Amino acid sequence: MYRIGELAKQCEVKADTLRFYEKHGLLAPSSRSDSGYRLYNEHDAERLRFILRAKAVGFTLAEITELLSIELDKSNWACADVKGMVDGKLEHVNQKIAELKHFQVSLERLSDACCGGPESAEHCSILEALESNTDSIKCENHGHHHDSSQYTKNCQSKG
Amino acid sequence: MYRIGELAKQCEVKADTLRFYEKHGLLAPSSRSDSGYRLYNEHDAERLRFILRAKAVGFTLAEITELLSIELDKSNWACADVKGMVDGKLEHVNQKIAELKHFQVSLERLSDACCGGPESAEHCSILEALESNTDSIKCENHGHHHDSSQYTKNCQSKG
DNA sequence: ATAAACCTTGGAGTTAAATCTAAGGTCAAG
DNA sequence: CTTGACCTTAGATTTAACTCCAAGGTTTAT
Ligand SMILES: [Zn+2]
Ligand SMILES: [Zn+2]
Ligand SMILES: [Zn+2]
Ligand SMILES: [Zn+2]
DSSP: OBOHHHHHHHHTSOHHHHHHHHHTTSOOOSEEOTTOOEEBOHHHHHHHHHHHHHHHTTOOHHHHHHHHHHHHTGGGSBHHHHHHHHHHHHHHHHHHHHHHHHHHHHHHHHHHHOOOSSSBGGGOHHHHHHHSSSSOOOOOOOSSOOOOHHHHHHHGGGO | OBOHHHHHHHTTOOHHHHHHHHHTTSOOOSEEOTTOOEEBOHHHHHHHHHHHHHHHTTOOHHHHHHHHHGGGGGGGSBHHHHHHHHHHHHHHHHHHHHHHHHHHHHHHHHHHHSOOSSSBGGGOHHHHHHHSSSSOOOOOOOSSOOOOHHHHHHHGGGO
């Protein structure tokens, strides 16, 4: 039997979090001490680990509640239901990755067009790109010459 | 020139969101009509699209503000500063992609181990994986036989 | 000229997931 | 028998990013 602080420490969450989970129906201690302390047994701890694992994999508490309800009543659910939930989440993740890659390309294009030197950013192509309404990014050209090899390295591929 | 509702519709956000962005210094309309209506030009619209794209991939508004704020006093920044900022964000994005891919793998492993069939979830390997404290995921094995080709397809690679 | 659809402002409410506060009860150690 | 670590409760606060509301002014179409 663990008191709330013990279980919290063991699972690296705050006691408050466990009270929060209890209030929201995710995890209640199986008993209380005479003085009213929450007492969690190994099964409770296991359930908490279930919750934390699911959370770590990106499920919201609402979704986890749903998962737990399936677990309570497994025989009324089919594999199709469970798998459907996981696949839905997976699709969401895939989409997020695609978006990030798109943004990664934008940032890389910005970065590549800038010399990264000590010159004033007055003519920085990153800023110009943010200001302009076109898609194209021009390689930057400071009025003075800076012969930094980095500049040529960055810009040579862009004509 | 767009009024707030037009720009909002065009970019699929609410007018309230644009007012919110203005209040928080992300995007102000470049002018106002005689009667006080906000008027956005194409440049404003472009800036909004940048904000939305950054947001779509998980940047917070605070981060976006930082990125956009360089533009305000360009001459006090060097290319190095601007580029450093972009590169920092880029690293952030790369890391986020890596996290999501990790997460993607976990979900795929879960999904692959489950037959997704109409059988009771009693022995669903997704639930078992979430219940157990091990990393390994066992291919599920329903007591009865279901000859679904999907089951064998999913499980054959896992012995 | 009047209704519908738009716009303005300031301020309040929402959501998720905690996290914190206050005021007090319990327990082991010295 | 007091100190300090722990526990209890109800309720307030936090954060991000909106979202909604009220009370009124403006535009446009009929
Ligand atoms: Zn430069
Ligand atoms: Zn530059
Ligand atoms: Zn199955
Ligand atoms: Zn299954």
